[in-house]
Amino acid sequence: MSEPSTTSPPPPTTKSWADQADEETNQTSTSAADETSSLNVNELTIDEENKSLSKSLDDPDDSNITAVTAGDTPYTSATTFEELSLSPELLKGLYVEMKFEKPSKIQAKSLPMILNPPHRDLIAQAHNGSGKTTCFNLGMLSRVDPNLQAPQALCICPTRELAIQNIEVLRKMGKYTGISSECAVPMDRRDSIPVMKRAPIMAQVVIGTPGTMKNLITYKKLGVTKLKILVFDEADQMLAEDGFRDDSLRIIKEIEKFNSSCQVLLFSATFNETVKNFATRVVGKKEHNELFVKKEELSLDAVKQYKVLVPDELVKIDVIKNYIFELGENVGQTIIFVRTRNSAKMLHKALVDLGYEVTSIQGALDHVDRDKIVKEFKDGLTQVLISTDVLARGFDQQQVNLVINYDLPLKYAAEYTHGHEQEPDYEVYLHRVGRAGRFGRKGAVFNLICGERDEKTLSKIEKHFGTYIKEVKDRSVEDYKVALKEAGLLF
Numbered sequence: 001m002s003e004p005s006t007t008s009p010p011p012p013t014t015k016s017w018a019d020q021a022d023e024e025t026n027q028t029s030t031s032a033a034d035e036t037s038s039l040n041v042n043e044l045t046i047d048e049e050n051k052s053l054s055k056s057l058d059d060p061d062d063s064n065i066t067a068v069t070a071g072d073t074p075y076t077s078a079t080t081f082e083e084l085s086l087s088p089e090l091l092k093g094l095y096v097e098m099k100f101e102k103p104s105k106i107q108a109k110s111l112p113m114i115l116n117p118p119h120r121d122l123i124a125q126a127h128n129g130s131g132k133t134t135c136f137n138l139g140m141l142s143r144v145d146p147n148l149q150a151p152q153a154l155c156i157c158p159t160r161e162l163a164i165q166n167i168e169v170l171r172k173m174g175k176y177t178g179i180s181s182e183c184a185v186p187m188d189r190r191d192s193i194p195v196m197k198r199a200p201i202m203a204q205v206v207i208g209t210p211g212t213m214k215n216l217i218t219y220k221k222l223g224v225t226k227l228k229i230l231v232f233d234e235a236d237q238m239l240a241e242d243g244f245r246d247d248s249l250r251i252i253k254e255i256e257k258f259n260s261s262c263q264v265l266l267f268s269a270t271f272n273e274t275v276k277n278f279a280t281r282v283v284g285k286k287e288h289n290e291l292f293v294k295k296e297e298l299s300l301d302a303v304k305q306y307k308v309l310v311p312d313e314l315v316k317i318d319v320i321k322n323y324i325f326e327l328g329e330n331v332g333q334t335i336i337f338v339r340t341r342n343s344a345k346m347l348h349k350a351l352v353d354l355g356y357e358v359t360s361i362q363g364a365l366d367h368v369d370r371d372k373i374v375k376e377f378k379d380g381l382t383q384v385l386i387s388t389d390v391l392a393r394g395f396d397q398q399q400v401n402l403v404i405n406y407d408l409p410l411k412y413a414a415e416y417t418h419g420h421e422q423e424p425d426y427e428v429y430l431h432r433v434g435r436a437g438r439f440g441r442k443g444a445v446f447n448l449i450c451g452e453r454d455e456k457t458l459s460k461i462e463k464h465f466g467t468y469i470k471e472v473k474d475r476s477v478e479d480y481k482v483a484l485k486e487a488g489l490l491f
């Protein structure tokens with residue numbers, strides 16, 4: 001599998017996750033680095049009423065996950081949660097709270113590797129929406145000694161939204177275990193206590209973002225001597241040079257200084273060759289296990305991909321308004337991805353001016369607003385959410401059936417390509433698509449394509465994943481209806 005040619009690319013001035021990366025950078029480069037605090041997410045529980053669990057699901061991950069195991073430890077895939085020798089409290093959490101019936105493929109394969117001695121490090125790749133959170137949450141909850149009140153499990157995620165989501169799932173899943181947890185994400189200045197002044201963390205599981213975690217560890221407020229397990233969610237982003245590599249490595253090094261037996265788990269749906277090699281080096285000192293999926297098998301067949309060619313940018317708004325909103329209401333919630341904060345603001349205003357109820361989220365908003373917007377969307381109070389790539393990864397909302405790429409995700413900002421071809425951000429594209437079709441549900445993606453550059457970019461994406469993205473040709477509601485029917489969203 002060859003990576004797209006990257007000969008003399010323009011400087012990577014924009015991070016593919018511009019919003020969050022900026023925010024974290026700001027946080028560490030200003031005196032805000034001293035400020036941290038934890039968040040009470042108790043009121044943010046996911047509203048189960050809104051989850052349509054009754055839909056029949058396809059197997060979310062029917063393609064092959066190849067295992068590379070170290071040493072001679074035999075790992076057999078589990079077909080039931082009972083086979084994993086989980087505690088009765090965790091089994092109750094899985095069945096009663098989560099309402100899960102049996103492990104998904106990645107859960108069946110990875111959990112024996114995570115839970116059984118010698119607790120080797122693991123690099124695990126599996127499709128978007130296939131249940132990776134459960135793998136590492138069960139790993140953390142199982143490995144913690146409930147009688148020891150000290151941090152024993154850490155999970156680091158690239159965005160506050162993902163850290164909050166993951167801790168909500170952990171608390172729900174671990175409801176009967178009595179295991180304590182804390183969410184370590186940046187807080188608004190007015191609510192935060194300087195890290196120097198805060199009490200040390202006692203919670204047994206800590207989930208947070210890299211800047212905050214790094215500060216807590218540096219200022220000795222988060223002890224690492226009792227750590228048994230360290231998880232990186234969206235690990236490729238966490239280890240990418242233009243992502244959070246520096247913070248992640250600092251955290252790993254700090255832990256290694258005081259603790260030689262901490263198990264490291266790296267989870268993501270995407271590991272490009274560069275990051276894959278780097279990840280192998282990170283855990284490479286010790287014998288470790290790997291689970292990988294072929295690139296061609298990554299594109300989710302459950303989510304139908306379309307393109308709509310528009311003559312100019314303004315027509316994108318017409319398409320959204322006249323066709324997608326017209327039908328979208330009947331098919332669940334929609335996320336519209338844009339590339340920049342400005343784009344988010346502009347589109348939000350345009351749609352609100354037209355009388356539509358939409359919300360938008362981007363990294364420049366203050367944290368209270370960000371949390372509120374996500375909560376409203378998760379509770380089903382809002383139907384359409386405009387988002388920068390801050391929600392491209394990890395965000396799990398089963399009712400999202402439609403994803404609109406208002407702009408395609410690019411590796412470099414247009415102003416730095418100097419008329420050269422645009423290089424798509426393949427990983428971000430895949431992650432955006434993966435916001436629909438969670439756990440094998442149906443979904444559709446509409447790529448709004450304007451001009452030759454966009455067309456070229458999209459065909460690169462098609463080539464990279466070996467998929468064909470069908471055009472929705474004529475502009476009538478009927479055509480979009482046909483597309484949504486084909487995607488299994490309308491009958």
Ligand code: ADP
Pocket residue numbers: 099100101102103104107126127128129130131132133134394396398438439
């Ligand atoms: P990933 O991190 O792999 O993209 P998530 O862990 O967010 O996926 O899981 C996607 C969805 O699938 C979540 O809504 C989760 O509750 C659901 N899910 C996970 N595992 C199971 C299971 N074993 N049975 C039923 N639903 C599951």
Ligand code: MG
Pocket residue numbers: 132133233394
């Ligand atoms: Mg995930």
